[in-house]
Amino acid sequence: MSCRILLLVPDGVGVRNFVLGPFLRTALKRLGPHGEIHILHGIPPALLPDYRAGVGASVHWHALAPFEDSRLAVIQRNSLAYAQMYWVDTHAMRITRDRPVRGPLRSRVALRFAKALGRAAATPQGIRVLDRWHCATATRAPAVAHYRKLFEEIRPDVLFCSHQRPPEILAPVLAARKLEIPTATFIFSWDNLTSKGRIAAPFGHYLVWSDLMHSEIRKYYPDVPANRIHVVGTPQFDPYGDLSLLWSRQEFFERIGADPARPLICYSGGDPGNAPQDPLHLTVLMDQIRSGEIAHRPQVLLRPMPVDDGKRYAGVRSKYPELIYAPADWVQSESGYHAAAMPRAGDVQFLANLTRHADLNVNFASTMTLDFGLHDRPVVNVAFDVNEQWYGLPLFDYIRRFEHYRCVYDLGAARFARSREELALHVNAYLDNPALDREGRRKLVELQTGAPVGCSTGLVIDALQSVAARVPEKVAVGV
Numbered sequence: 001m002s003c004r005i006l007l008l009v010p011d012g013v014g015v016r017n018f019v020l021g022p023f024l025r026t027a028l029k030r031l032g033p034h035g036e037i038h039i040l041h042g043i044p045p046a047l048l049p050d051y052r053a054g055v056g057a058s059v060h061w062h063a064l065a066p067f068e069d070s071r072l073a074v075i076q077r078n079s080l081a082y083a084q085m086y087w088v089d090t091h092a093m094r095i096t097r098d099r100p101v102r103g104p105l106r107s108r109v110a111l112r113f114a115k116a117l118g119r120a121a122a123t124p125q126g127i128r129v130l131d132r133w134h135c136a137t138a139t140r141a142p143a144v145a146h147y148r149k150l151f152e153e154i155r156p157d158v159l160f161c162s163h164q165r166p167p168e169i170l171a172p173v174l175a176a177r178k179l180e181i182p183t184a185t186f187i188f189s190w191d192n193l194t195s196k197g198r199i200a201a202p203f204g205h206y207l208v209w210s211d212l213m214h215s216e217i218r219k220y221y222p223d224v225p226a227n228r229i230h231v232v233g234t235p236q237f238d239p240y241g242d243l244s245l246l247w248s249r250q251e252f253f254e255r256i257g258a259d260p261a262r263p264l265i266c267y268s269g270g271d272p273g274n275a276p277q278d279p280l281h282l283t284v285l286m287d288q289i290r291s292g293e294i295a296h297r298p299q300v301l302l303r304p305m306p307v308d309d310g311k312r313y314a315g316v317r318s319k320y321p322e323l324i325y326a327p328a329d330w331v332q333s334e335s336g337y338h339a340a341a342m343p344r345a346g347d348v349q350f351l352a353n354l355t356r357h358a359d360l361n362v363n364f365a366s367t368m369t370l371d372f373g374l375h376d377r378p379v380v381n382v383a384f385d386v387n388e389q390w391y392g393l394p395l396f397d398y399i400r401r402f403e404h405y406r407c408v409y410d411l412g413a414a415r416f417a418r419s420r421e422e423l424a425l426h427v428n429a430y431l432d433n434p435a436l437d438r439e440g441r442r443k444l445v446e447l448q449t450g451a452p453v454g455c456s457t458g459l460v461i462d463a464l465q466s467v468a469a470r471v472p473e474k475v476a477v478g479v
Contacts, residue, residue, distance in 0.1 A: 006156035014162030067168035076134035081197030082118025091401040092195030147175035157468035161185040173201035191404040210450035232459040233451025241454025266358040268368040269304040275364040280386035306330040373441040378430040379414040412440035
């Protein structure tokens with residue numbers, strides 16, 4: 001079926017999943033000779049030529065309009081986020097909502113008001129009222145009129161958003177609704193529904209990773225009918241099934257300057273705000289390797305999170321020059337700001353090879369547990385405080401309170417190092433026998449990913465074609 005898809009890509013994660021991966025090429029083949037893809041994006045102009053190269057004339061690029069929110073809309077949006085967090089009341093949401101309110105006096109007053117309003121409206125009915133009020137305000141923004149005019153020219157059959165949280169997606173979604181264009185969004189990470197705030201716009205359809213995420217949408221967004229939730233896996237893992245991206249172990253080790261005859265441990269850094277002890281944990285690991293407490297003379301490669309500029313690891317790198325430093329190949333236009341970080345194509349290929357050829361991963365409760373689990377690579381989670389309790393309770397207890405990550409422990413998919421001694425013990429055990437906990441890793445991957453590696457892109461396209469073919473349906477505000 002010929003179809004015109006409008007792909008809304010507000011950030012670098014969407015670029016990684018739907019621009020650099022196989023989505024564009026596969027979609028154009030499947031959409032037929034009259035199919036088109038229009039991309040509404042926030043990509044910096046200097047990087048756009050790199051992403052346009054090789055995708056052909058059937059992909060059309062449109063920059064997002066500057067995002068401006070009125071003071072009232074900001075209060076409404078924050079109230080919705082707080083209402084969701086008070087109603088759902090997960091551990092992660094409690095952490096976020098209970099953070100001290102800081103900033104200029106006017107901002108603090110507005111945020112405290114939004115928090116109080118959200119707390120008062122923390123029921124499905126109250127959230128529905130807040131959402132209607134917010135959408136009514138946001139519809140009057142000039143950006144909505146801008147997008148309506150653009151969409152009347154493009155005439156898309158479906159608007160598909162790659163990320164459900166950035167506030168700048170609301171205006172184009174409201175414009176599409178006014179024109180009765182079906183809308184859908186992708187829930188981009190396994191923790192988003194239990195650890196983040198409110199979905200930023202009232203979409204008609206939701207594409208999710210797994211049956212587990214399907215049940216979470218039904219639980220936390222009860223106005224969404226089950227037939228508007230589509231289980232498609234996640235395209236971020238599809239490159240792992242692309243054999244054309246893979247190097248041999250010998251070539252990969254040559255590229256990173258390592259010895260292929262020795263084991264390789266990848267230390268995956270987390271978000272600096274959520275994993276502040278990463279440099280300390282890495283120091284403990286390097287000490288144990290130097291002292292021989294960890295056997296087999298493993299090499300360690302440090303890969304900071306894409307939004308981390310890596311400066312916090314300077315002391316570790318200076319002390320341990322043998323540490324291999326491999327920062328993610330993302331362009332940081334604003335340090336620490338997730339949406340502004342943009343990936344380069346080479347990073348997708350490098351990560352596909354790193355997760356395949358590293359013998360072991362160490363991280364602090366990261367999504368990388370899934371990345372390495374997909375390759376049946378063992379994972380050790382650091383779950384001890386180095387100097388003092390950072391979060392007011394033991395780190396292991398802190399990690400286990402996160403709803404999305406609890407299954408990692410319950411399924412035995414990774415080993416949790418609750419002390420320095422356990423870190424060495426678990427690393428040695430996995431280096432001696434990489435098959436340990438294989439069944440737990442398999443169960444975790446099966447639970448969290450609803451499609452085999454390499455199949456998600458096709459399922460996303462099938463879902464979008466199905467959504468585009470439906471008779472326009474009214475979307476319940478409040479979802």
